[in-house]
Amino acid sequence: MTKQVLTDDARIRRVWDVLEIKNLMGRHAYYHAYDMHAEELAELWVQKPGNQKTASFGQNWGYQVGINIIRKNYVDLNIKWHQEDLNELCDADPTLENCPENLGIGCMLMHALSTPYIEIAGDGQTAQGMWYSPGQVTFVYPDKVNALWMYEKYAVDFIKEDDEWKIWHLFVGTDFALEAGEDMTKQPVSDTSVDDKAPEGMEITIPIQAYTSRYNWSAYPAIPRPYETFSETISNGPDGPPKLKKGGEDE
Amino acid sequence: MTKYMTEQLTQRWEDYNEIENIMGKLTYNEILKKSDYILDALWCKNTQEPCLGFNNGYYKGYEAIREYFNALKELDIIKAKVAKKMHPEELGGVETENILGVGGINVLNFTTPVLELSADGKTAKGLWYLMGGSGDFYTEEGPRGTNRWGRVAVDFIREDTGWKIWHMLVVLDIDSKMGTSWEAPADKIIDPAYKEIAEFSMPAPNVPQNVYELYHNRRRIKAFPKVPKPYDAFSKTFSYGI
Numbered sequence: 149m150t151k152q153v154l155t156d157d158a159r160i161r162r163v164w165d166v167l168e169i170k171n172l173m174g175r176h177a178y179y180h181a182y183d184m185h186a187e188e189l190a191e192l193w194v195q196k197p198g199n200q201k202t203a204s205f206g207q208n209w210g211y212q213v214g215i216n217i218i219r220k221n222y223v224d225l226n227i228k229w230h231q232e233d234l235n236e237l238c239d240a241d242p243t244l245e246n247c248p249e250n251l252g253i254g255c256m257l258m259h260a261l262s263t264p265y266i267e268i269a270g271d272g273q274t275a276q277g278m279w280y281s282p283g284q285v286t287f288v289y290p291d292k293v294n295a296l297w298m299y300e301k302y303a304v305d306f307i308k309e310d311d312e313w314k315i316w317h318l319f320v321g322t323d324f325a326l327e328a329g330e331d332m333t334k335q336p337v338s339d340t341s342v343d344d345k346a347p348e349g350m351e352i353t354i355p356i357q358a359y360t361s362r363y364n365w366s367a368y369p370a371i372p373r374p375y376e377t378f379s380e381t382i383s384n385g386p387d388g389p390p391k392l393k394k395g396g397e398d399e
Numbered sequence: 400m401t402k403y404m405t406e407q408l409t410q411r412w413e414d415y416n417e418i419e420n421i422m423g424k425l426t427y428n429e430i431l432k433k434s435d436y437i438l439d440a441l442w443c444k445n446t447q448e449p450c451l452g453f454n455n456g457y458y459k460g461y462e463a464i465r466e467y468f469n470a471l472k473e474l475d476i477i478k479a480k481v482a483k484k485m486h487p488e489e490l491g492g493v494e495t496e497n498i499l500g501v502g503g504i505n506v507l508n509f510t511t512p513v514l515e516l517s518a519d520g521k522t523a524k525g526l527w528y529l530m531g532g533s534g535d536f537y538t539e540e541g542p543r544g545t546n547r548w549g550r551v552a553v554d555f556i557r558e559d560t561g562w563k564i565w566h567m568l569v570v571l572d573i574d575s576k577m578g579t580s581w582e583a584p585a586d587k588i589i590d591p592a593y594k595e596i597a598e599f600s601m602p603a604p605n606v607p608q609n610v611y612e613l614y615h616n617r618r619r620i621k622a623f624p625k626v627p628k629p630y631d632a633f634s635k636t637f638s639y640g641i
Contacts, residue, residue, distance in 0.1 A: 157405040163412055174513035175626055178526065182622035252620040256572060258548060260510040260528045286582060288616045293582035311400065329580035
């Protein structure tokens with residue numbers, strides 16, 4: 149990448165690009181925790197049809213590609229899961245009311261974002277960021293509460309639409325899901341590392357083991373590096389992983 | 400979306416950094432138990448209705464907030480005296496004021512920022528995850544490690560001496576003993592050897608209310624505190640105070 153000579157105005161705008169991207173990811177974290185997934189897709193993710201078509205949400209078990217599939221899983225399926233869980237809880241506890249306000253009752257998610265590393269493309273049109281996320285997830289079942297410490301890596305591509313940064317490709321690789329209050333060394337590896345199986349009912353466009361902590365490390369998602377334009381860098385979408393060629397075929 | 404000139408963007412970037420530094424100063428001064436400094440240097444002085452909120456209510460107004468910080472200091476003094484009594488050889492000859500916080504560390508670790516400066520440059524709003532915890536040899540239970548995770552929301556205001564905290568909300572989801580799960584918090588067992596600490600109680604909020612619940616298995620998801628959005632002036636947005 150050739151080092152450009154930038155004006156003061158261009159330099160301070162790039163500083164603000166980084167701050168705006170941090171705010172964007174912060175909003176993602178709270179909207180997720182607040183169960184505001186529909187609002188998140190409407191406000192924080194890409195809105196232009198061409199970008200929505202290539203938008204992706206990657207996790208250990210593969211990629212959801214296209215905003216419609218992401219919405220189907222992240223919004224609709226999430227509500228369906230909440231309703232099914234609530235039905236079960238109400239069956240076991242008649243004092244609990246089966247009403248929309250109780251969807252997600254007893255659930256608590258917190259995926260904090262720390263250690264940001266953000267690169268703005270030389271052309272200023274895209275950016276790539278990586279965060280480490282310590283956090284927790286807590287789910288309630290009729291007979292127990294499942295409280296887990298979570299350790300995850302976030303790798304995200306952003307694109308500018310009408311002067312606003314939007315989430316384009318979001319990748320969340322889970323390293324550990326550890327039962328709270330229990331000795332990590334006593335927990336089976338198969339329980340503490342999330343493998344390549346997507347949760348039941350989730351529609352995955354490209355099922356593939358995109359990330360695993362089973363061998364202690366994963367070279368993908370790639371650590372961001374300075375780049376000029378998006379075509380020169382490694383995507384955090386399905387075009388990126390070494391196991392896939394562009395278009396999603398196995399190498 | 401407001402368009403800014405180069406000079407304005409530079410000023411706003413400096414403001415952003417100054418506000419982030421307030422939160423950093425809060426963290427590191429809390430570790431050193433500098434509650435006087437936190438109140439005197441970081442909180443507003445000339446602005447109406449400052450407010451400090453917790454799960455159980457709000458300390459509203461300068462007087463109530465000062466009482467809260469004075470009580471924190473009083474508790475630190477009690478703990479230091481207990482430490483001196485327990486370790487006379489090491490601490491007996493040391494001035495209590497010089498060992499505030501001995502045997503303990505309370506870390507307010509802020510992550511996941513969303514920080515918005517108003518377009519008029521007079522106020523700002525921030526939201527953070529608190530992923531904190533403390534290790535303390537001197538609690539009413541004796542030595543204890545505690546995980547404290549939650550959300551911290553702040554309205555900042557620019558005063559003559561710089562950016563200051565105006566309204567602050569610290570609401571916890573998790574306040575549980577380290578090594579245990581937050582879904583079933585361990586019962587508190589008071590240790591008589593630490594009775595001076597057990598006998599002390601913080602002043603109650605002068606506006607008591609159920610602001611936010613700690614996690615329990617029948618807690619509803621609550622979109623609280625609200626996430627800041629770009630805004631022009633404080634009158635056009637919501638407040639983290641009451």
